[in-house]
Amino acid sequence: MSAAGADKPALDISGWNRDTRPQDDFFEFANGGWLKNTEIPSDKTRWGSFVILAEESRDAVQTIIDELSAKDGLKNGSNPQKIRDLYRSFMNEERVNELGVAPIKAYLQVIEGISSKNEFGKIWAEAGRLGISNPIGAYINQDGKDSTRYALYFTQSGLGLPDRDYYFQDDERSTGLKEAYRTMLARLFDLAGLSDGLKKSETIFELEKRIAGAHWTRVENRDRIKTYNKKTREEIKGMLTSFDLKTFLEVSGVANESSFIVRQPSFLEGLNATIKEASLSDWKDYFKARVLIDFAPYLSESFAQAHFEFYNKTLGGQEEPEPRARRAVNLVNGSLGELIGKEYVQRNFPPKAKARMLDLVGNLKVAMKQSIENLEWMTTPTKVAALEKLKKFNTKIGYPDKWKDYSGLTIAPDDLVGNIIRSAGFEHEREISKLSKPVDQTEWFMTPQTVNAYYNPSMNEIVFPAAILQPPFFNMKADDAVNYGAIGMVIGHEIGHGFDDQGRKSDGDGNLRDWWTEEDAKAYEARTSKLVAQYEKFEPESGFFVNGQLTLGENIGDLGGITLAYRAYLESMKGKWPPMVDGLTGEQRFFLSLAQIWRIKQRKETTIRRLKTDTHSPPKFRVNGPVRNFDDFYKAFNVKAKDSMWLAPEERVQIW
Incomplete structure (x- = not known):
């Protein structure tokens, strides 16, 4: 994890577009210079924060595989042999052809x-x-x-x-x-x-x-x-x-x-x-x-x-x-994810990063608790149930406590399709065996080397794999404003999923149950319907608009993520005024850090496909969409009614 950010700036101001005012297009101001000067690699459909970090994760996995691939004499059936030979079977292009x-x-x-x-x-x-x-x-x-x-x-x-x-x-x-x-x-x-x-x-x-x-x-x-x-x-x-x-x-x-x-x-x-x-x-x-x-x-x-x-x-x-070696790494990650993940964690995830993340998650949960308690539109019975659900939230950080056992899987160095079929059969048997067992609360549904995070409603848990806990998302050397704006927003986003338009339908035990009063449900839906209408006006490509209903859960998560992260950041100051750094207030650094994590450029074809199939809004609107609903953004950048980012106070959506 390269000392979690030792060689990366907390805020990359070189990517700004100073010809655009933050009051008119905040995403373009924070990322426009980078977007203008960046070419998407020819073997990629998109490029930017998530993709670059995913490439670094694949580099780390490639290093592990390369070391194993150079070894002979590995015990047949051992975990290293399986990793090495699955990779070799894909790389043996001559035999495949x-x-x-x-x-x-x-x-x-x-x-x-x-x-x-x-x-x-x-x-x-x-x-x-x-x-x-x-x-x-x-x-x-x-x-x-x-x-x-x-x-x-x-x-x-x-x-x-x-x-x-x-x-x-x-x-x-x-x-x-x-x-x-x-x-x-x-x-x-x-x-x-x-x-x-x-x-x-x-x-x-x-x-x-x-x-x-x-x-x-x-x-x-x-x-x-x-x-x-x-x-x-x-x-x-x-x-x-x-x-x-x-x-x-x-x-x-x-x-x-x-x-x-x-x-x-x-x-x-x-x-x-x-x-x-x-x-x-x-x-x-x-x-x-x-x-x-x-x-x-x-x-x-x-x-x-x-x-x-x-x-x-x-x-x-x-x-x-992509180069064949890259595709081979994808196969190993997909078929033997936790085998390679265990080695990845040992090499790339320092214990102090997990400890710091636990602190941040705890602070975000406190912010959510305070938000629920202070809501004016929610009545006491629903607040009590919401707080009970929040209290039962489980958090997983970095990697599983219990790793998957691949001992029953056979991998051969010269049988690529056979390896894929045996891997599929092995996973099939693993899955159906669950039907006769108690629920495994330790199971992860992403590998440690995955650059992502998730909320699982059935387990009422938020999960943060090791690979996302790196700059620009998480930087051990950055000030609190930067970390709360980046990984804090991600944490808040996942917490928010527990209370989004679908997450709110299950309780703290993960069961579908309506714990909302009819009055509160109507008040909630009145707010979310306004959010739908806002996003459906966004037009990422000419003639192609954001589907506000399809993306509603993620948009609620983004708005909630900013809200909770910002409150947790101010709480971390313990009453002190956030310090100026590099001529920027703490509040400004928070929002700029948030914008930086969505510094992503994608091809037109990919944007159009994702508008039809992806529950997430395009990167630009994961920044401009939520911040224009957030009053403190207006204060941080002195946004006025004449500015393009302005949304009239009565039109702004506040849920939490």
Whole structure:
């Protein structure tokens, strides 16, 4: 962690744009110089704070892998051997190219041999074990209404395009994307030696379009109440009369489950109709496409390039693939994340960083407690319940107390696709084994080397992996204003998720339960609806606007994050006036630090795709959006009614 910031300035003023006033466009003032002078690397779709730090994390992982890759004589089955040989299997490009489609040919032949739709239950379950996507996504998670037990969830899946809406939009750009997708499908079929690729790409697309027609929208899928539908086995059989549910469950290894949580019941009904009405031949071509798409990045160069051309270049604007070594690191991180993470932590995460983070989190929790207690719009019964939930918040920092055991996984140096399939099967078995065990409260859902953080509503916990605890987010050598503006905002953001429009629907034990009075719920929704309206006016690209409903939870988190972090910062001053540093007040440094963590530049194609699929607003509006609602920002930079950042006091949204 390079002494947590020893070689990085707390605030990078070289990236400012002094031709823009902070009162008119705060994001541009804080980041415009950097944006103007920075080129996105040709192998990236975006570049900036998060991505640069993620690259440094991958550098650290690369160093660990390189040291292991140079070693022979590692004990077979040992953790170092698995890391080394998974990496070697991807880096052996000559062998991968020699094999071509051979590693998946047997699976394509199995699909070709399907003689009846009655076999779909078996085929889809086997696909799930292999890590191949299919229309019914099945996964294990805590029961939303009983967090003490695990449950089996069913969710919609099975599309090749990023979202259902892509199939139904007919503007010029969308039409071009759909044509490019069909071109990729045809190319993959041709490379695999399958006949009539162009014709089959049309039938596959039309079948996916029918599946997409039953999909819920991303906004609908955010609703934690509507997506909690507990069903018996008989009820699901009634929805899937054309599907062999019994065999699907048996082959999946969950034959004894009697109840399930269905996120989108109408999707299963719509899928059932499509199973019945689409021809067996079309379904077989669809299954083949799923195998080809999912494994293309791990086959010979021509397959990987066809996959890249559509998913990275056409959809994201990425000009060229990342170096093969970088992609190999991604594979190791994805398949053996905690194995490599354990070594990463030992080398890169000093204990004093964890201790400092615990202090910061504690201060942010105090700020949230004070905010709840002092709210004018919330009545006492709801305040009591909110404080009880906050009191039960758990915090995880850096790395797991208990590491995952990979002893049952076999990795070979010359079998890339086999390694991926065995890894998928290993994770499948790990997941379904949860159904017979108590909930593991120590489990992490990000690796330590991940540059991110999360709130888990079922465990009512906030989690901060080691890799994000570095500049510009967390700097042991920076003043409090900088740290509270950066990592303090991140902490406050995650705390805020526990009380955002969806997080507020569960209690301190992680169970979906309405603990709000009707009066308070209406007051809350009145505020959040104003936030939705504000964000829907933001236009990151000409003709493309922020979806205020899709991004609402994250926007609430951002506004709450600033509010809590700023209050905690002032509290840390213990009544003293924040000091001037480099000609800037403490308040100004707080907001500039906040803006600096969203110093990100992304390609137009990526921005448009993320506007349709991402629950986060674009970087600029993660700064300008919340600060214009925050009174202390106006004071810090003397923002007046004539300024572009001005929002009339009655239009500002204050939740916490």
